[in-house]
Amino acid sequence: MTLKKEVRVHPIRDGTVIDHIKAGQAMNVLRILGITGSSSAVISVAMNVSSQDIGSKDVVKIENRELMEKEVDKIALISPNATINIIREFGVAGKHRVELPEMVESMVRCANPNCISNTNEPVSSKFEVKKGPIRLRCIYCEHVITENIVEQLL
Ligand SMILES: Nc1ncnc2c1ncn2[C@@H]1O[C@H](COP(=O)(O)OP(=O)(O)OP(=O)(O)O)[C@@H](O)[C@H]1O
Ligand SMILES: [Mg+2]
Ligand SMILES: [Zn+2]
Known part of the structure; x- marks a missing residue:
């Protein structure tokens, strides 16, 4: 018998589930969203959860918040396969994969x-x-950033 392996944290009524985050990147996603120990955001984080499609993944669930385009673009830079699920009235009201922009500014x-x-x-x-x-090439000085992109995020 196969058991359905799915994260069971308490369901949220409205908010955002960031799913299929590259394992190990959940804390960086929180950092991108400006969520620190002193913020009052209601969130759940699951790390290194097994996933049929990608082996293991992290998941971040945030209540009462939808993400801004710039935040989604930053998440794409550190986890290009993440999916953004909009939760409304306890159900998935929208789902899209993050998309790497061709250019990133500021x-x-x-x-x-x-x-x-x-x-x-x-x-x-x-x-x-x-x-x-992922490689980022500066249009001014041609410097290429390949590693630790997260350290360079503004
Ligand atoms: N009300 C909710 N509260 C908290 N998490 C939720 C809620 N509804 C869905 N989720 C979570 O959102 C994610 C997407 O839900 P969905 O039901 O679309 O799963 P799925 O079919 O496995 O999606 P996918 O094909 O993208 O992997 C899952 O991680 C699920 O656990
Ligand atoms: Mg799934
Ligand atoms: Zn430069």
């Missing part, structure tokens, strides 16, 4: 300290996004 800090986007000039950072293993 979202990531260039790792080159001499880049014009890191000076006092009124120039905001802008990167071209390459898929596969």
